[in-house]
Amino acid sequence: MLDIRVIRENPDLVKQASANKGDPVEVDAILELDTKRRELISKADELKSERNAVSAEIPKRKKAGEPVEDIFKRMREVGESITELDDTLREIDEKLSDLMLKAPNIPHESVPVGDESANQQIREWGEIAKPEFAVKPHWEIGEQLDILDMAAGVKISGSGFYALKGAGARLQRALISYMLDTHGADGFTEIAPPFVVNSASMQGTGQLPKLRDDMYHIAKDDLWLIPTGEVPVTNLHREEILSAESLPISYCSYTPCFRREAGAAGKDTRGMIRVHQFDKVEMVKIVHPDTAYAELETLVAQAEKILQGLEIPYRVLLLATGDLSFAYSKTYDIELWSAGVASWLEISSISVFGDFQARRMNTRYRDDKGKPKFVHTLNGSGLALARLIPAIMENYQNADGTITVPKVLQSYMGGLTKIG
């Protein structure tokens, strides 16, 4: 959520910044409601003040044996006016908070303005191999080796689900362990959170109200399947005031992710690339505002470390304003080369939110004067398994149709060096 004071003081800046994101904030409507709201509060507070003063008089009058009926009559009217004002205020508040919750975060000044084509490549790592043979896409080699079963997913659940089998399933488990161990060694605390969360959590990290249709909802219990580990892990500190010394907090977490991918049918959907359920290791940081943008760089480096360990070439992009998602103020994407589909695939998205999520979650820390201030939050995939496994199947594919197990994973796979 944006700070309403920023909108009051710099309405044009907010208009421009949100327009750059392609998701304009309704600044004028917000300001109008904000003015109305403050008027109502002032009026209601005045009446409440009067009521409180009179209420203090009543017991004195009673003691003195003076009549109180006339006061009761007047106060009943005052009470009715208060109720009326409060009712109107509640309506205004609801409208205002709806607009505020739907207003996107504004991009950081270092973010290039423009659409996708304005994304900047920051760096590239590793050599893209040029094998002598035709690399099979992961869904082909996976079926051939009987480690990936797309048809099973369709039968059991429907389109957009898959099953890993044998060495494929074990490869995923090895990757999860490898990633969590790497992050853990670098000071990230491992979290095993709930995979089903309430609406307050979804609102806290920014999925609700706007992304309602992208998520699976359990109507009977009003609970949501998490679209990313970011949701439960960041919400660990919802409604909390943290000590300044406890910052930065670094978490890593393995979770499945559930996404309806409404409207995405038919769009580069082959194999595991765009599915309704996939596994991911997520990194979350809760930091002091002063360090947020430096932390973003270290978080990107942490994700890169995984790919470097796996020796898979990648590139890092700085996303332009038009490609930035709702809650982010700055995002780096890490993409790796998929030989099977001959294109770059996003495997990680590392973002800083500023105080956007902290405001929604009411997560604060105490500054050196002891006053509560909003923390800043970040997160990044470290990494998404449903993209990483295909990348391994393709980058580590051999001419004879086998797949070499990356060195760092071999110990996690009981010494297995080759699948097939």
Added chain:
RNA sequence: GGUGGAGUGGCUGAGUGGUUGAAAGCGGCGGUCUUGAAAACCGUUGUACCUGUGAGGGUACCGUGGGUUCAAAUCCUACCUCCACCGCCA
């Protein structure tokens, strides 16, 4: 799922419907004393919003929402959470 009990400030814990933002204790912070520390003593110690350049003034908040009343931490109601016991269960 059933029955019973309970939810008050950082913590423990008082609170007859009317100066109760809320006793007391602990903790925290500041000070006196001390070479230093401890102890003792004194003072101080919530959050958010509205208003004001500021000093300040005002309002709200005792699990959450609704209700009764001139007035609610206190009464009614629904829900949530926790504890105990019973049932079920990986």
